[in-house]
Amino acid sequence: MAKVTPMMEQYLSVKAQAQDAFLFFRLGDFYEMFFEDAVLAARELEITLTSRGAGAEEDRIPMCGVPYHSAENYIARLIEKGYKVAICEQVEDPAEAKGVVRREIVRVVTPGTVMDGKTLSERANNYLAAVVERSGRWAIAACDLTTGELYAVATESAADAADELAVYAVTEVVCPPYVSDRLKETLEGRLKHVVYTERQLIAGDDGAWLTERFPALRLDGLDGTHRSAAALLLQYLTETQKRSLGHLHEVRVYEPSVYMTLDPFTRKNLELTETVRDRARKGSLLEMLDKTATSMGARLLRRWLDKPLMSAGAIRLRLDAVEALQKNLLLREDMRELLKRVYDLERLSGRIAYGSANARDLNALAATLAVVPELMELSRGAGSELLGTISGDPDDGADIRDWIEAAVHPEPPASTREGGLIRDGYDAHLDKLREASKSGKRWIAELEQAEREATGIRSLKIGYNKVFGYYIEVTRANLGMVPEGRYERKQTLAAAERYVTPELKEKEALILEAEEKMVDLEYGIFQQLREKIAAEIPRLQRLAERLASLDAIQSLASVAAANRYVRPDVHEGFDLDIESGRHPVVESVLTSGTFIANDTRLTMDETRALLITGPNMAGKSTYMRQVALIMIMAQIGSFVPAKRARVPIVDRVFTRIGAADDLAGGQSTFMVEMQDIQTMIAKATEKSLVVIDELGRGTSTGEGMAIAQAVIEHLHENVGCKTLVSTHYHELAHLEGSLRYLSNACMAVKESGGQVTFLRKLVSGAADTSYGIYCAQLAGLPDSVIDRAYALLHEFEANAEARAAAPAVVGAAAGGGKPQRRGGAPDAAIHQLDMFADWNAAPPAPKRDPRADELVELVKRADVLNMTPIEAMNFLFELKKKTLS
Numbered sequence: 008m009a010k011v012t013p014m015m016e017q018y019l020s021v022k023a024q025a026q027d028a029f030l031f032f033r034l035g036d037f038y039e040m041f042f043e044d045a046v047l048a049a050r051e052l053e054i055t056l057t058s059r060g061a062g063a064e065e066d067r068i069p070m071c072g073v074p075y076h077s078a079e080n081y082i083a084r085l086i087e088k089g090y091k092v093a094i095c096e097q098v099e100d101p102a103e104a105k106g107v108v109r110r111e112i113v114r115v116v117t118p119g120t121v122m123d124g125k126t127l128s129e130r131a132n133n134y135l136a137a138v139v140e141r142s143g144r145w146a147i148a149a150c151d152l153t154t155g156e157l158y159a160v161a162t163e164s165a166a167d168a169a170d171e172l173a174v175y176a177v178t179e180v181v182c183p184p185y186v187s188d189r190l191k192e193t194l195e196g197r198l199k200h201v202v203y204t205e206r207q208l209i210a211g212d213d214g215a216w217l218t219e220r221f222p223a224l225r226l227d228g229l230d231g232t233h234r235s236a237a238a239l240l241l242q243y244l245t246e247t248q249k250r251s252l253g254h255l256h257e258v259r260v261y262e263p264s265v266y267m268t269l270d271p272f273t274r275k276n277l278e279l280t281e282t283v284r285d286r287a288r289k290g291s292l293l294e295m296l297d298k299t300a301t302s303m304g305a306r307l308l309r310r311w312l313d314k315p316l317m318s319a320g321a322i323r324l325r326l327d328a329v330e331a332l333q334k335n336l337l338l339r340e341d342m343r344e345l346l347k348r349v350y351d352l353e354r355l356s357g358r359i360a361y362g363s364a365n366a367r368d369l370n371a372l373a374a375t376l377a378v379v380p381e382l383m384e385l386s387r388g389a390g391s392e393l394l395g396t397i398s399g400d401p402d403d404g405a406d407i408r409d410w411i412e413a414a415v416h417p418e419p420p421a422s423t424r425e426g427g428l429i430r431d432g433y434d435a436h437l438d439k440l441r442e443a444s445k446s447g448k449r450w451i452a453e454l455e456q457a458e459r460e461a462t463g464i465r466s467l468k469i470g471y472n473k474v475f476g477y478y479i480e481v482t483r484a485n486l487g488m489v490p491e492g493r494y495e496r497k498q499t500l501a502a503a504e505r506y507v508t509p510e511l512k513e514k515e516a517l518i519l520e521a522e523e524k525m526v527d528l529e530y531g532i533f534q535q536l537r538e539k540i541a542a543e544i545p546r547l548q549r550l551a552e553r554l555a556s557l558d559a560i561q562s563l564a565s566v567a568a569a570n571r572y573v574r575p576d577v578h579e580g581f582d583l584d585i586e587s588g589r590h591p592v593v594e595s596v597l598t599s600g601t602f603i604a605n606d607t608r609l610t611m612d613e614t615r616a617l618l619i620t621g622p623n624m625a626g627k628s629t630y631m632r633q634v635a636l637i638m639i640m641a642q643i644g645s646f647v648p649a650k651r652a653r654v655p656i657v658d659r660v661f662t663r664i665g666a667a668d669d670l671a672g673g674q675s676t677f678m679v680e681m682q683d684i685q686t687m688i689a690k691a692t693e694k695s696l697v698v699i700d701e702l703g704r705g706t707s708t709g710e711g712m713a714i715a716q717a718v719i720e721h722l723h724e725n726v727g728c729k730t731l732v733s734t735h736y737h738e739l740a741h742l743e744g745s746l747r748y749l750s751n752a753c754m755a756v757k758e759s760g761g762q763v764t765f766l767r768k769l770v771s772g773a774a775d776t777s778y779g780i781y782c783a784q785l786a787g788l789p790d791s792v793i794d795r796a797y798a799l800l801h802e803f804e805a806n807a808e809a810r811a812a813a814p815a816v817v818g819a820a821a822g823g824g825k826p827q828r829r830g831g832a833p834d835a836a837i838h839q840l841d842m843f844a845d846w847n848a849a850p851p852a853p854k855r856d857p858r859a860d861e862l863v864e865l866v867k868r869a870d871v872l873n874m875t876p877i878e879a880m881n882f883l884f885e886l887k888k889k890t891l892s
């Protein structure tokens with residue numbers, strides 16, 4: 008483009024500072040976008056693309072725009088789609104500008120830095136993280152800009168860093184390019200909707216940079232790697248926010264080992280915060296546990312669930328507090344009622360720091376502070392150490408509340424630029440101006456009466472509009488009575504004429520001047536107050552944290568009381584002993600009393616691993632998940648769904664479900680499963696809990712079974728962790744004989760009159776069958792298919808028996824014999840029924856056809872789940888050829 012207009016020149020130079028964002032360029036009442044921004048925005052926002060001349064006529068450029076008053080909506084839509092928006096405003100008064108009005112970017116909104124709008128959930132944090140790598144250590148600095156929380160943690164590998172990022176459910180990651188490549192590779196799409204923003208590390212000394220730019224920021228405990236991450240994060244925030252970040256006043260550093268590690272897959276699979284099927288909060292453990300009354304409490308409870316504790320002392324402190332409230336219904340109810348009056352102090356503080364809080368926000372702050380003394384009084388009386396600490400802090404923000412109550416009008420408008428913000432009597436000058444404006448208005452009201460009398464026009468009115476100011480209005484019928492000379496015509500309407508008089512004009516000038524001054528003065532007073540409060544933000548944040556903790560504890564106590572949960576006895580040993588445990592979520596959706604409770608005993612000296620076989624639909628997955636959930640609940644300080652529970656502290660919970668259940672995940676799910684198993688084997692310790700549902704299902708039976716056995720043996724021999732494995736491979740039951748600490752268990756069923764009832768009771772011993780065909784029958788498959796399936800099964804079993812008669816090929820890895828302690832026969836009342844007992848006596852097996860055997864063998868060996876469609880076609884073609892040959 009040869010020559011551009013001065014305005015375009017300005018646009019291009021501003022755009023150069025916001026390459027990776029849409030530039031919303033303010034022109035009058037619109038934000039305009041040009042060039043590629045315009046083309047893309049028109050498509051994403053479904054708005055009309057136009058063009059305008061930018062210099063020479065042939066250089067028409069694409070453009071589109073959105074009205075500034077509805078820009079928030081458009082910005083939110085772009086952010087939701089993972090874009091960034093740089094907002095460029097006029098920064099000088101057009102009247103004073105020489106040439107093009109100066110324009111600057113005032114803020115860049117990005118997915119990780121949204122401060123308001125509907126993109127932001129009230130009950131969840133919105134984290135932005137910076138990630139750096141230094142000599143193999145990966146540090147993360149994560150910040151929720153809306154609340155001012157700022158954390159730093161360093162991990163030893165990219166995989167661990169990825170786990171941490173998943174905990175924060177970050178929406179945006181700022182990192183150098185090589186780090187983003189590694190993270191993307193490690194996360195492999197497991198963290199959905201993350202925007203990667205590539206930035207280089209800051210040049211020079213991170214620590215010096217931080218102290219120079221953020222002198223008030225506390226950096227205790229940060230090492231060099233943490234500091235790099237914090238500096239990168241704050242540099243990005245400075246670049247995008249272009250304003251005070253006074254509410255970020257402390258970086259909290261922690262060791263990853265102070266919390267239980269839960270990888271993204273385990274979180275997802277256990278449905279801790281959202282369900283697998285529709286990623287909804289409803290149906291998750293969080294939804295079950297969340298009876299908080301405030302958004303702060305809801306966010307804190309989620310953070311607790313994201314990071315279960317590892318210290319028995321800290322867990323017991325929380326449990327004591329929960330117990331104190333669980334036992335005291337009245338206290339709990341009173342607390343809840345008071346908490347309902349508490350506003351989101353964390354986000355209010357953020358808005359105050361940002362200078363975007365309005366007068367209503369300050370009133371909300373005062374209303375919140377008003378509740379604090381009573382809440383703390385209740386908390387003090389509850390009789391728990393943690394509640395005592397929370398209420399022991401004497402700061403209730405009474406001074407801040409007084410400032411607000413003295414100054415701010417009880418019912419102010421949402422805008423801070425229209426006056427009406429400040430109470431009468433607060434500022435003498437403002438009162439004077441108000442009086443002047445009021446007396447002017449009184450004078451005008453009196454004038455109306457006087458003019459009616461002077462002219463004899465009874466319908467004469469004095470009105471006001473923004474364009475013409477005050478005027479005297481006379482209807483057309485009365486125009487003849489208008490005094491000649493004294494009234495000056497100003498505006499003609501269809502039914503009336505409007506006039507002014509010199510004295511009305513003079514009064515108007517006085518009133519408007521007073522009002523303008525009043526608006527400015529009120530805004531000035533308000534701003535001063537807001538800044539004064541901004542200096543107290545660390546206090547407000549501490550208070551917010553105390554209130555959030557009360558709410559989270561109150562929530563856990565309410566849930567415990569409502570669902571008959573018990574206090575777990577948490578200890579640092581190995582043994583797990585749950586009497587009559589229940590699955591908190593499944594139980595809540597079943598009609599009361601129908602959930603069948605089950606015991607769990609995993610001990611160092613007897614059973615460390617359970618191999619659970621049993622029919623489909625019998626409740627294996629539910630049972631294993633319930634054990635994991637109970638352990639996680641205990642470590643966040645929650646009561647648990649059981650009659651009694653002694654729960655050891657675990658460092659990690661791993662879960663893995665069969666590949667076939669995870670098909671939505673992508674192409675090679677079996678590969679992903681194996682990678683997860685690899686991580687599990689590498690990371691699990693004796694203090695971990697491993698839950699594997701349908702191990703090795705994604706490949707052929709032989710290989711699947713071999714892998715399952717090898718993994719179980721490895722966990723048993725080399726790790727010694729608590730393990731729950733469910734399998735369809737009943738053949739693996741023999742492992743009980745060779746693995747000292749493994750026991751068989753199964754889900755009991757009862758049969759009567761050809762009907763199978765799942766009893767959902769875990770009993771010792773191995774199941775004989777999966778009842779898969781029975782399930783198929785329940786699902787309504789035609790009788791012909793069911794009959795044929797039974798016939799084939801019978802045949803397969805006969806083959807298997809024949810093979811079993813040959814020399815054994817599967818040897819036990821565990822050396823040494825194991826005492827005979829097979830699980831024993833199931834309860835007499837509960838038969839591990841052999842569905843095929845009748846079958847053995849039933850029609851003789853069809854005559855053996857070697858060709859059919861070969862086909863069956865081929866089909867059995869086929870790894871269908873890992874075949875491409877073409878391979879599957881070829882395979883089918885081969886089969887067909889063989890049947891014809």
Ligand SMILES: Nc1ncnc2c1ncn2[C@@H]1O[C@H](COP(=O)(O)OP(=O)(O)OP(=O)(O)O)[C@@H](O)[C@H]1O
Binds near residue numbers: 593601623627628630
């Ligand atoms: N203890 C229980 N009490 C009552 N109902 C239960 C119980 N456990 C499971 N259920 C019900 O049984 C259904 C099947 O349970 P689950 O998915 O755990 O079975 P499964 O043995 O893992 O089956 P599959 O092997 O087919 O995956 C669940 O949807 C649940 O509603």
